[in-house]
Amino acid sequence: MAAMGVIASALAAVPAEAEPATQVAWGACPKDVVAAAAPSPLDCATVPVPVDYADPASGKIDIVISRLASKNPSKRRGVLLLNPGGPGGPGLAYPGFLVARGLPASVQDSYDLIGMDTRGIGHSAPVSCGFTTNGPYRGNVPPYAVDDAAVVKQAEVVKGVAEKCAKNDGKGHLRHLTTANTARDLDRIRSALGEKKTNFLGYSYGSSLGAAYASMFPERSDRIVLDSNYGDTHLDSDDMRRYALGMEQTFPAFAKWVAKRHDSYGLGRTPEEVRATYFKIAERLDKEPIPGGDGGTFRAATFAALYTESQYAPTAQLWQSLLTGGQPAIPPSQPGPSPFDNTWTVFLAVTCNDVDWPEDVKTYRRAVAQDREQYPLYGAAAANITPCAYWPHEPAEAPVKITDEGPTNILLVQNKRDIPTPHRGAEMLREKLGNRARLVSVDASGHGAYVIGGNACAWNITTSYLVDGKIPTRDASCRAS
Template identity: 65%
Template sequence: MTGQRGIRRSTALAVALSLGLSGSLVTGPAVAEGAGPSPVRWGDCPEDVVAGAAPTVLECATVTVPVDYAVSDSAEIDLMISRLASTKPDKRRGTLMLNPGGPGGSGLTQPAFLVSQGIPTSVLDSYDLIGMDTRGIGRSAPVGCGFTPEGPYFANIPPYAVDDAAVTAQAEVAREAAEQCAREDDEGVLRYLTTANTARDLDRIRAALGEERTSFLGYSYGTALGAAYASMFPERSDRIVLDSNIGDTHLDQDGMRRYALGTEQTFPDFARWAAARHESYGLGRTSAEVRRTYLALAARLDEAPVAGIDGALLRQLTFAYLFKELRYPQLAQQFQALRSGDAPAVRTARTPEATADTPAGPDNSLAVFLAVTCNDVEWPEKIGAYRSSVAEDRERYPLFGAATANITPCAFWPYAPAEPPVPVDDDGPRNILLVQNLRDVPTPHIGGKMLRQKFTDRSRLLSVDDSGHGSYVLSGNPCALNTTTRYLVTGEMPAKDTLCPAK
């Protein structure tokens, strides 16, 4: 439910905010030239943020934004932001806004997380790192649909559909999920959770911070948000780093289906890892044998689940644990336990992409993912279209294709998109560095290539011979770390698209 969560009415917004929204995408300046937000007043962070950031100490503040930028008397919400300020005034360049992805991921502690991962001091000296809960998330007027872990809708990636009947059955789950969101939306806020509005919020935050321009570092869905901001406000964007790109300014059905491509491209890394440890896990002496073990186990669990784990949940688990090599031992352990008929040690299908948790709980992250994804772009409505997609991807991407092509609540979403998706604007400064692992589960390498083609000469693509989701600071690849840090600190962009060799 959205009631009593910081939503209020305002009659003071400038009429200029409504310009340009009658059936077309509003431009950056038309939004930002209205009555600006009040300057930020920094103070202590909420206790859960303090605990999550420890030992790093952050400051927190709120910035007020309209729910609907298209009307002059829109309701308003407060967005909570955090700051890890530079302590070197002589080296400080400005602000570096952060987004962890999702959509639906809480980002208030992200500055501290990057510190814990070893982000270079030169970056910390150059920027105030700005984390945030974007609209609808966590402490920024959180929304929800009333989803529970026990309910039929528990993850934003649908279950693997073994046949047409499974697609039809999932359609009823998806329909009820969409209707449940509509019933719980008592403040009428869900329809305004869009990438375009969040990009406008970023510009409001920039103005409140007193900055003429802002830099941005976004991961996964954060690349869509960063691409939208750089397109809507090109002259207000400074140095933009987009890591693990989904390929556009929004996630659509094709983008979701690419999760299956990423799984196919990443699974061989796990298979080689497991084959080298066959004496311990017994999953196969070669990569091909490990793959056959997985497919046979999934098929067996389709027929006879073990301890409540069926083939669909095994496939969700596998997708989740392919995100990082650090999870490979746990994944091998699950395979080993299930093959022997034992209950696995971990029973979760949650991933940073599918159900990123927030301080408001998993329902909050699920609801935001749905709202933003369904509001940004039209999705197919006919169940038959999903049956065809599932059948095609079951053959094309046998590991996970019949899940990511399956039907979602977007097919039954009660709100039509208020505006077209943000078009990528290649007319602007050359200030966009795209960072992309060659093998990445939810954001395969093609996403970086797609955005490179759309931004043309505004961008450069830094490909990284690595496996996993997230590269800069997160992968340990020295070339990716050095190249990206050099760009953020000095502004030196690679002269051409570059491949970083394996570490």
């Protein structure tokens, strides 16, 4: 830990002002970005940043950014930096995604929308642990542990993952993927764009990144919108365990939807019966897995489906097939690199580097047993052990501490029923930010409220803030719409 203190001291000595940067040179975007953002016409550029802010002479990497320029220069007030979440979500095409989902023209006129692949992602010095399609690791949300032995078994899997990540880190970049460094990158981007202040719209993990930026550079933060909030500037084991709380809070809406359609799907006439069907299918698959997966796979598929109400019908269809003994047509994966290798790698690097995780397997065994009882739908997955327990690098610095000192310029937007970021996370962030923030609680289900969700009240409040700077005088609630 002595080394951590030395590095932290060096980071503390980094000047508050970003180094002067030349204006970026806009040009064509990579073909995959053009296709993903269509029909929105994006420009792209690179911004060089230090690999290691504690030792800027050690080298630089290029962060690739995109721009959807304002079409109304007379109304343009600056840039709006965007982050889709993750950590590990590619963001170059995100301006086009939000426009396609209906981002109001007034917001598009007010800002140049700036997307980016943050460090380690996509086109910005991508990193790889070498995940394959046929490997034992199936994602960054741990598998459901049916019993104590399953936790011990998973510990061996994730230990191998951590070792594999270290082995594949040929350039030594993994240890420098942190929320604090990404926030520093945001400020370099602001400087390179010639802007005095940063406006920011971030979703999910983007809320943690935005909170970190607003805390590290409060005087350079302008209008900040954080949607679907974790409770801090980092993810830790408690944040992961709240996935189970989110499942318990969101599942009733799905169960009610399914119960109203019992004559179509036959999964239960009441929400209680639908819940019982969930356990019936899961427990049967625990004992008798099918080619498409086991009970853990089924639980994970249901968890993922509750991110958005648009997945309710296909999920009910899947349940119906499984309940009647059918086997969903799942094409076998071809051996080779996993298409999720980069995103999984960045998620692990940032999550494991930001905070010191418990290393004793007994800690996770106790947590799984406790959460299996308290949150039976998904607790034994969310509390399970991750590669962070065996990560090869200790945190280089303490997590970014949220400050309540600064302007009242942070709008928190949060659905009340949200699988990975339950409402409790927004409440925690609101408490830490104090008078700097206002919280808009939305009576809706799903991950993402503004633009991604459909609540008119949340849209209007957020648009008004981004365009006119009108932040609520107090916390607000939006009724279902």
